[in-house]
Amino acid sequence: MDLYEYQGKELFRLLEIPVPDGRAASTAAEARDAAEGLGGQVVVKAQVLTGGRGKAGGIKPADGPAEAESRAEEILGLNINGHVVRRLWVERASEVAREYYLSVTFDRGEKKPLFMLTREGGVDIEEVAASTPEKVARLHVEPLTGFQPFEARWLCFAAGITEPGEMKQVVDIIKKLRGGFSALDAMLLEINPLIVTPEGEVRALDAKVTIDDNALYRHSRIAEGQASEDGDPQERMARERGVTYVKLDGEIGVLGNGAGLVMSTLDVVGQAGGRPANFCDLGGGAQADSVVSALEVITSDRSVRGIVFNIFGGITRGDEVARGLLEALDRLTIDLPIVVRLDGTLAEAGRALLAERAPQNVYVESTMLAAAGRVVELAS
Amino acid sequence: MAIIVDERTRVVVQGITGREGQFHAMRNRAYGTAVVAGVTPGKGGADVEGVPVFDSVRAAVAETNPNTAMVFVPAPFAADAIFEAVDAGIETVICITEGIPAHDMLRVYSHIRPRGVRLIGPNCPGVLSPGKANVGIIPAEIFSEGSVGLVSRSGTLTYQIGHELTQLGIGQSSIxxxxxxxxxxxxxxxxxxxxxxxxxxxxxxxVGEIGGAEEEKAAAFIAERMAKPAVSYIAGFSAPPGKTMGHAGAIISGTSGTAQAKAEALRAHGVQVGANPTEAAQLVAAIAGAAT
Structure with a gap:
């Protein structure tokens, strides 16, 4: 789960990583109050889960409460890469002498946390990493040992951060990131930029935090804040109903049992000349209730012109799958063509059941390729 | 021979008194696998359809001498269960549980790797050696005995490919x-x-899918270290960048990790890649046919 900047900064504050003072706001009036409380120059920042906020006009300085209010009015409602701004973070403006980049991420290849530190922080960090990788200090750390100061010193020396006062502060932040990374079950903690003020103070000007979805049960406070957040309407509906669904931009609705099989189904729909409208995984079986929820989410997307339902019966037998599907179709009114591909254990019995009892808009196929071809043909 | 599980496999099932654990333990036993013990803390002394239940893996090991642990314990307690199996001297752990926090697995992995313990999973369907043993949730009826080794990151997609192979008359050594x-x-x-x-x-x-770089590394390994022919299938060509498709691991970041990049790496190393499960099975059949 990706967190907003303001949530990330709250966590940083708990970890005692220095961040500028700031307050969240969801109206222009709240932004004004926030600026008044903070005093002096502030920065009004759009809270969206996408990059490029600054370039899109989502980050603006303001000199005092009145200006903060009008900047907030400009930013609220902005559409940044498909994300509508509904919340702001108003923080005290920082003077910036230098911009660094510091992160710790989960390197699944090495199966170790990976720290990265460079003095070339700021907006074009990916460009820096690609064109001048030697400027980015990288260090894998041992998961079982806990923080060791040499790791942080090594990173600083390798990145060219050698001024003693500055280095001491960066080492301290690395130590706190290391502890927070495991304590928060984070997949990513990223500070870009990590700034140095003209007075030599180091602090985090931004916060990108991703928490492992599988570990949210032990971070209930973080999980709560996110439950009702915005996003695509179909994806929100899916979340509410516990359906594993990802919105895509085609016209063929796809559902099946098992993530790998569904991904493979998206591919064969593409090979048949169609474009998948979504990814939807029912998990192991195909009980009527979950099929109903999934079909409701899929058909709420108006661009869907046909649906392919790919089920491989393993332990869940084909005839049980067919009964679940028939029950689901009974409870819904769907006019779109639905192509069902049922294969695996007792698939013939299941297909026979469907052929006998399913409504007219349901077509039954025995192979994935035939089903994909059929649904593309019916949807065009 | 087969790999990982065979006639010598003796299984202790951790979480045997749970619904899933019991169901699959009994299926595995019905297949002919030696399911010798179960473990559920607090239920020692009970039995599940004749399989004795112990309070700890150590107790199960002392009494029944298992060499393989199958973990069905719920995600919040699964890492602890794996540590316990390893502590009791189990050499092979097959963890079916899904949803285990990544940091838990990081600690498990770092602990067991230097000890030479073999861990399969988590969030996996297990291992089946047709005709010999089944440890996990793979529906054995789809597969048949033979000489094709199948390795996959996915569940139902594995069954799909096995089914395609079986229909072409091609059996498997282990899945x-x-x-x-x-x-x-x-x-x-x-x-x-x-x-x-x-x-x-x-x-x-x-059988691979989007995300990570394991398929790319495997491509180099196949070219440099393997004499046996290998075929591959990769799922996720239509997956857009930056979206997670159900598997926590199947995340694309940037250009690396895409299905396209994986298929290209495999082909560049001389591995044939099927465009879909059917074609992948046909490629295997062509190699098998040429060999006979």
Missing amino acids: VGIGGDPVVGSSFIDILQLFEADRETEIVIM
Whole structure:
């Protein structure tokens, strides 16, 4: 789960990583109050889960409460890469002498946390990493040992951060990131930029935090804040109903049992000349209730012109799958063509059941390729 | 021979009194696998359809001498269960549980790797050696005995490919689901190495999906270290960048990790890649046909 900047900064504050003072706001009036409380120059920042906020006009300085209010009015409602701004973070403006980049991420290849530190922080960090990788200090750390100061010193020396006062502060932040990374079950903690003020103070000007979805049960406070957040309407509906669904931009609705099989189904729909409208995984079986929820989410997307339902019966037998599907179709009114591909254990019995009892808009196929071809043909 | 599980496998099922644990333990036993014990803390002394239940893995080991643990314990307690199995001297752990926090698995992996313990999973369907043993949730009826080794990150997609092979009359030596999580105990390369050394396996099929770089590493391994022919299938060509498709591991970041990049790496190393499961099975059949 990706967190907003303001949530990330709250966590940083708990970890005692220095961040500028700031307050969240969801109206222009709240932004004004926030600026008044903070005093002096502030920065009004759009809270969206996408990059490029600054370039899109989502980050603006303001000199005092009145200006903060009008900047907030400009930013609220902005559409940044498909994300509508509904919340702001108003923080005290920082003077910036230098911009660094510091992160710790989960390197699944090495199966170790990976720290990265460079003095070339700021907006074009990916460009820096690609064109001048030697400027980015990288260090894998041992998961079982806990923080060791040499790791942080090594990173600083390798990145060219050698001024003693500055280095001491960066080492301290690395130590706190290391502890927070495991304590928060984070997949990513990223500070870009990590700034140095003209007075030599180091602090985090931004916060990108991703928490492992599988570990949210032990971070209930973080999980709560996110439950009702915005996003695509179909994806929100899916979340509410516990359906594993990802919105895509085609016209063929796809559902099946098992993530790998569904991904493979998206591919064969593409090979048949169609474009998948979504990814939807029912998990192991195909009980009527979950099929109903999934079909409701899929058909709420108006661009869907046909649906392919790919089920491989393993332990869940084909005839049980067919009964679940028939029950689901009974409870819904769907006019779109639905192509069902049922294969695996007792698939013939299941297909026979469907052929006998399913409504007219349901077509039954025995192979994935035939089903994909059929649904593309019916949807065009 | 087959790999990981065979006639010598003796299984202790951790979480045997749970619904899933019991159901699959009984299925595995019905297949002919020696399910010798179960463990559920607090239920020692009970039995599940004749399988004795112990309070700890140590107690189960002392009484019934298992060499393999199958973990069905719920995600919040699964890492602890794996540590317990390893502490009791179990050499092979097959963890079916899905949803285990990645940091838990990071600690498990770092602890067991230097000890030489073999961990399959988590979030995997297990291992089946047709005609010999089934440890996990793979529906054995779809598969048949033969000489094709199958290794996969996915569940139902594995069954799909096995089904396609079986329909073409091609049996399998072992089917290994390594799981789709960010941290899994065994990589493609670990399993390919076992297949290469296995006398019963003649051809290997590797089923991958988007995310990570394991398929790319496996491609180099196949080219440099394997004499046996290998075929591959990769799912996720239509997956847009930056979206997660159900498996925690199947995340694309930037250009690396895409299905396209994986298929290209495999082809560049001389591995044939099927465009869909049917074609992948046909490629295996063509190699098998040429060999006979």
